[in-house]
Amino acid sequence: MTLAMDHTTIAQNSPQDFVSPHNAARAAVGVGPVSWDDTVAAYAQNYANQRISDCQLVHSGGPYGENLFWGSGREFTAADAVEAWVDEKQWYDYDTNTCAAGKVCGHYTQVVWRDSTHIGCARVKCDSGAIFIICNYNPPGNIVGERPY
Secondary structure, eight states: HHHHHHHHHTOOOOOHHHHHHHHHHHHHTTTTOOEEEHHHHHHHHHHHHHHHTTEEEEEOOOEEEEEEEEOOOSSHHHHHHHHHHHHGGGGEEEEEEEETOOOHHHHHHHTTOOOOEEEEEEEEEOTTEEEEEEEEEOOOOTTTTTOOO
C-alpha cells in the first residue's frame, strides 16, 4: 500500500513513465524496446535545467537524438509528451518515408527509430509555470534517407 501511494506522488514522470509509451509505439510497428540510460538521462536533465528560465523549444545540439515538448495551463506529464510525439504517426508515410505536406512527423520517427535503443528524459517546471520535457535518444535517429524501421 505504501509503495503504491509513494508512486503516485512522483507525478507520473518516472523513467518507466517515459519508457513504456515509447515501447508501446515501437511494438506497434515491430521495433524492439528502448531502455533507460542514466548517462543520457543526466544529459537531458542538465539541458532541461538550462531551459527553466525561458522554457524555449531550442534543441541542445548535443550528441543524441532529441525530442522536445512544451505545454502550459496544466501539469503535463511524461505520457503527455510521448503521446504528442506519437500522434504524428498519422502524418508519416512509410512507403515514401516522408511526412504529409505541411506536417511534422520527425518526433514520431525518432520515437520508433529502430537503431535508437536507449533513452533518457527529463521534465522541469519553468519559471513561467509552463512544463518543458526532453527525451534524448542513443544512438540518434532521423538519419536522412533512412527509414525508421
